[in-house]
Amino acid sequence: MKWIITFFSSSIGKKLLMSLTGLFLILFLVVHLIGNLQLLKDDGGEAFNTYAYMMTHNPLIKIVAYGNYFFIILHAFVGISIALYNKGAKGQKYAVSNSNKTTWASKNMALLGTLILAFILIHMGDFWFKMKFTDELGMKSYEGFPEVRDLYTRVSTAFSQLWIVVVYLIGMMVLSFHLWHGFQSAFQTLGLNHKKYTPLIKSVGKAYAILIPLGFAVIPIWYFLFKTM
Amino acid sequence: MSLNSKIPSGALAEKWTKYKSTMPIVAPNNKRKLEVIVVGTGLAGAAAASSLGELGYSVKCFTFHDSPRRAHSIAAQGGINAAKNYANDGDSVYRLFYDTIKGGDYRAREANVHRLAECSVDIIDQCVAQGVPFAREYGGLLENRSFGGVQVSRTFYARGQTGQQLLIGAYQSLSRQIALGTVQMYNRHEMLELVKVDGKARGIIARNLLTGELERHAAHAVVLATGGYGNVFYLSTNAMMCNVTAAWKSVKKGALMANPCFTQIHPTCIPVSGEYQSKLTLMSESLRNDGRVWVPKKKEDAQAIQQGKLKGVNIKEEDRDYFLERRYPAFGNLVPRDVASRAAKVECDKGHGVSPTGLAVFLDFSDAMYRYGKTEANKKGMTGLSDAQIVALGEEVVSAKYGNLFEMYEKITGENPYKEPMKIYPAVHYTMGGVWVDYNLETNVPGLFALGECNFSDHGANRLGASALMQGLADGYFVIPYTIGTFLANEISTPKIKNDLPEFIEAEKATKALIDKLLNIKGNQSVESFHRRLGKIMWEYCGMARNEAGLVKGRQMIRELRAEYYRDVFVPGSNDEYNPELEKAIRVADLLEHGELMMVDALNRNESCGGHFREESVTDDGEAMRKDDEFAYVAAWEWNETEPILHKEPLVFENVELKTRSYK
Amino acid sequence: MSADMNLKIKVWRQKNNKASGSFETYPVVANEHMSFLEMLDVLNEGLINQKKEPIAFEHDCREGICGTCSMVINGQPHGPSSGTTTCQLHMRHFKDGDIIVVEPYRASAFPVLKDLAVDRSAFDRIIQAGGYISVNAGQAPDGNAIPIEKGRAGQSFEAAACIGCGACVAACPNGSAMLFTSAKIAHLGHLPQGEVESNKRPQAMVAQMDKEGFGMCSNIGACEAECPKEIKLENIAFMNRSYLKAVFSGEEV
Incomplete structure (x- = not known):
């Protein structure tokens, strides 16, 4: 079993962890977005609140959710440790930097990732924590469900405040940059780089990096513009 | 001193095989106890060190580079010859042997050259097995091309980087032996002295180039694979650090320097652009397949070009002198290297040169582009094209063939060779002469061996293209592993040589004294400036054409320059640090002596053969004239400051008939 | 002028x-x-x-x-x-x-x-760890015994064009040597002769590369952009692939 330890302490082992957890989180973002789009339904929050209930009570989803938390933490932890190690490996920096041949995002993944982590904490503190561990949210009842917490109202209240909307928009921009590099990078780390497929992976990655954060961003904007008035 | 070449008896084709199976060998358990020093990690050195390591000898290997992979073998472009006959065009070991002997203008040993041709076959197999990515056909088999001076396709290549790929192969083998512990590698260590104990080579003094510390390294035998001395000309296609020091220190300890005047001057190099120039860049010989060499017929046109008032393209066809085609109608632009180089010099000396310095001729592809363009147009069924359109089509063909060379030319000169003819001029490229060795590659100092360009043995007075790589690897992989046994078999009871013997202490002291001397001159001129002046003297008086008066004068000038060097050189810094100027100072000191010996040798050899052209020895129409009755010998020199002593090894030709080369 | x-x-x-x-x-x-x-x-x-x-x-x-x-x-x-x-x-x-x-x-x-000179001997040690094919002089079969597809030989050549200058490490904001290491793994790994040691080579070379203190690749691509021989990032993917295959399906080294 020594080989497992050797592997995960090797550079490529650590990169593999980043790649696999990253890909999982990429998938998660899609599921999360589909759920969030329920917020755009004009049904007084029924679709969204029942969805939120299901997400917190279905045993299978709960397991996946715990996995998700774990992967976020792992991705962040390994990512930060790699960034710190690399800083040491680079040593002294150049007096003149010339980096017009590489993307800004690729060189600032750790910064972007840390910002995303901060965003996740704010985001979860705002909604998830308040739903799970406080009584601040009211209750609603829908047909076929026991009483559920009214997360919908919480969301619309939050997104009526400009500063929260701005925080979310910044968060999504940061996410977009992180994905801009991260998507294709995850495939490269897995060893999937081929003249035939890589251009496709790169295009999909870029589209993904724009569309998914945009999808998330639409919600606070929409709420702020149309629900607050 | 009589020179015994130790050529085995028997028929030429059987000598090596028979000799290999009867020579003394060392048993595996004894090999471990025997130490061998290998100096240099180019093709010959890396191949030798790794092969000796594989056999089980305890090897210590030295390079002055930061890594063994940087040796200048890496820069060879064209390819490596081997008598594989994969092309089914009638090649054979004998044919390769014959071409090499003839190409060398009958100044090499038959037996050595035949062995080289035999080994060539194994080299390709060995390199393929090591992972050298040679060019391949669509069927997956090895591809060949043809090279100057021969009628078959026997050159194996890896694009324009054959030397690099072969060296990386040898470097990888060496790395494996280093990892296995059979070879101990000393990077950034320069050999500065040979140590002899009881007449045998038993070690070296090496300077650690980072700390300046002098180290005494002892062994049972010493193998030199330290390359050629082309840098005596200052400007050459050699790398900046190439030098003669290791070989020269051995010569000063009694080894003989053979045929030092045999230098190869390559006709197609990018011309010198100014006084600051540090090195010359070779453009592959293959360019002469399609390029036409010319200068303006009228001197005033040439002058206008030199002053930048006129361009080559503006000279009318009838005002151009295609001098190679004019003088050598049979071979035209494809005459051998030495002939092409001299012809270019003659035109420039007459004032027809075409660069600001007047030292360049045109290599023009416009005809080729037009010709290829027409063929291409016919192929594609295009009619009614303008000349410009045809040339544009031809440009694509030329680009496919020589694109990387054209790109390199443009990178260096800033001129577009598709639009203006290239300017080229000959430059020193390779030195056929070197340390005298017998058939075992052992020098006259017992236990001291010399391989590759460092020795004199296989190329005679002129080397054919794609043969240097062959020799380096043959010597390293397939000759020295056997022949070193002839010496070491008698050493199995010799205990480990101790490096605190008085001879070592003495040698270290002498080296230290030399370094101190150079550092303490504290004169006013840089090492580089002396080297540049030496190069000019060599080029002027011992370059493409030599004559008695010039050689006598040149020798005197070098002696004076040497005296001035020890009076007025300035070496900055100290010994106990990384000090590239001091390294250079030691090397230039040796070049200043070796250059003199080249003059002496060139003066002695009053014949024209291969790369050595004596103006006194020409036919009525000005072509080179060899004098086989007087000079069919190896001139091996014993050095001393006042008058070097000549030892002759007669060359006996039993299998080939000596003929005059004619390219008319 | x-x-x-x-x-x-x-x-x-x-x-x-x-x-x-x-x-x-x-x-x-x-x-x-x-x-x-x-x-x-x-x-x-x-x-x-x-x-x-x-x-x-x-x-x-x-x-x-x-x-x-x-x-x-x-x-x-x-x-x-x-x-x-x-x-x-x-x-x-x-x-x-x-x-x-x-x-x-x-x-x-x-x-x-000193000044502009740096110590790049770590590269030598990475090669010594496994950047070779284990064949002694004299053991080789005929050069044409194993045909190699032209395209594969070409890929191998392109990786082998590396001159070991270290520009990749110098350009990399992480100080990673993965382009260099992968170029050797790809050079040999693309050839049938090199396949024999495709289990040991990537594991040993990557281990040595890590030991030397080079940083970890984060696929920025500065190495590829600055490489004077234009060695491609595909080689790093090839190395990752070879390494993962060796670790999960090969013998421990």
């Missing part, structure tokens, strides 16, 4: 490995036909004439193949021309009045020895 260029060279001076360094600025008169190294030669000649210590920099073949020259010019290893080593970079890429900043390669695994 060519006008003189008056330049200022701001160059890193450091006495030795232990000393701390700093920038010095020197004026130099160059012309457009000089190579960058010849410009430094001229500058050094001037320093020597003033009895000052010349700038130490490594160089040898000066035709772009030995991989010895190593410096960072205005933030780019081997300077502004792509696919070009410092020795083949010519001064026509600069203009009169320029201030050119010249620094040594920066990476913890490449400690500075």
Whole structure:
């Protein structure tokens, strides 16, 4: 079993962890977005609140959710440790930097990732924590469900405040940059780089990096513009 | 001193095989106890060190580079010859042997050259097995091309980087032996002295180039694979650090320097652009397949070009002198290297040169582009094209063939060779002469061996293209592993040589004294400036054409320059640090002596053969004239400051008939 | 014909490995036909004439193949021309009045020895760990015994074109040597002769690379952009693939 330890302490082992957890989180973002789009339904929050209930009570989803938390933490932890190690490996920096041949995002993944982590904490503190561990949210009842917490109202209240909307928009921009590099990078780390497929992976990655954060961003904007008035 | 070449008896084709199976060998358990020093990690050195390591000898290997992979073998472009006959065009070991002997203008040993041709076959197999990515056909088999001076396709290549790929192969083998512990590698260590104990080579003094510390390294035998001395000309296609020091220190300890005047001057190099120039860049010989060499017929046109008032393209066809085609109608632009180089010099000396310095001729592809363009147009069924359109089509063909060379030319000169003819001029490229060795590659100092360009043995007075790589690897992989046994078999009871013997202490002291001397001159001129002046003297008086008066004068000038060097050189810094100027100072000191010996040798050899052209020895129409009755010998020199002593090894030709080369 | 260029060279001076360094600025008169190294030669000649210590920099073949020259010019290893080593970079890429900043390669695994010279011996040790095919002289079968598809041989060649100059490490913000290491793994791994050791080679070489203290690749691509021989990132993917395959399906080494 020594080989497992050797592997995960090797550079490529650590990169593999980043790649696999990253890909999982990429998938998660899609599921999360589909759920969030329920917020755009004009049904007084029924679709969204029942969805939120299901997400917190279905045993299978709960397991996946715990996995998700774990992967976020792992991705962040390994990512930060790699960034710190690399800083040491680079040593002294150049007096003149010339980096017009590489993307800004690729060189600032750790910064972007840390910002995303901060965003996740704010985001979860705002909604998830308040739903799970406080009584601040009211209750609603829908047909076929026991009483559920009214997360919908919480969301619309939050997104009526400009500063929260701005925080979310910044968060999504940061996410977009992180994905801009991260998507294709995850495939490269897995060893999937081929003249035939890589251009496709790169295009999909870029589209993904724009569309998914945009999808998330639409919600606070929409709420702020149309629900607050 | 009589020179015994130790050529085995028997028929030429059987000598090596028979000799290999009867020579003394060392048993595996004894090999471990025997130490061998290998100096240099180019093709010959890396191949030798790794092969000796594989056999089980305890090897210590030295390079002055930061890594063994940087040796200048890496820069060879064209390819490596081997008598594989994969092309089914009638090649054979004998044919390769014959071409090499003839190409060398009958100044090499038959037996050595035949062995080289035999080994060539194994080299390709060995390199393929090591992972050298040679060019391949669509069927997956090895591809060949043809090279100057021969009628078959026997050159194996890896694009324009054959030397690099072969060296990386040898470097990888060496790395494996280093990892296995059979070879101990000393990077950034320069050999500065040979140590002899009881007449045998038993070690070296090496300077650690980072700390300046002098180290005494002892062994049972010493193998030199330290390359050629082309840098005596200052400007050459050699790398900046190439030098003669290791070989020269051995010569000063009694080894003989053979045929030092045999230098190869390559006709197609990018011309010198100014006084600051540090090195010359070779453009592959293959360019002469399609390029036409010319200068303006009228001197005033040439002058206008030199002053930048006129361009080559503006000279009318009838005002151009295609001098190679004019003088050598049979071979035209494809005459051998030495002939092409001299012809270019003659035109420039007459004032027809075409660069600001007047030292360049045109290599023009416009005809080729037009010709290829027409063929291409016919192929594609295009009619009614303008000349410009045809040339544009031809440009694509030329680009496919020589694109990387054209790109390199443009990178260096800033001129577009598709639009203006290239300017080229000959430059020193390779030195056929070197340390005298017998058939075992052992020098006259017992236990001291010399391989590759460092020795004199296989190329005679002129080397054919794609043969240097062959020799380096043959010597390293397939000759020295056997022949070193002839010496070491008698050493199995010799205990480990101790490096605190008085001879070592003495040698270290002498080296230290030399370094101190150079550092303490504290004169006013840089090492580089002396080297540049030496190069000019060599080029002027011992370059493409030599004559008695010039050689006598040149020798005197070098002696004076040497005296001035020890009076007025300035070496900055100290010994106990990384000090590239001091390294250079030691090397230039040796070049200043070796250059003199080249003059002496060139003066002695009053014949024209291969790369050595004596103006006194020409036919009525000005072509080179060899004098086989007087000079069919190896001139091996014993050095001393006042008058070097000549030892002759007669060359006996039993299998080939000596003929005059004619390219008319 | 060519006008003189008056330049200022701001160059890193450091006495030795232990000393701390700093920038010095020197004026130099160059012309457009000089190579960058010849410009430094001229500058050094001037320093020597003033009895000052010349700038130490490594160089040898000066035709772009030995991989010895190593410096960072205005933030780019081997300077502004792509696919070009410092020795083949010519001064026509600069203009009169320029201030050119010249620094040594920066990476913890490449400690500075003096001025612009750094220690790249870590590369040798990575090769020694497994960057070879284990075949002794004399053991080889005929060169044509195993046909190799032209395309595969080409991929191998392109990886083998690496000159070991270390520009990839110098360019990488992480100080990673993955382009170098992967080029060797791909050079040998693409060939049938190299496949025999495809289990040991990637594991041993990656382990040595990590041990030397190089950083971890985060797929930025600066290495590929600055590589004078244009070695591709595909090689790193190839290495990752080979390594994962070796770790999960091969013997432990």
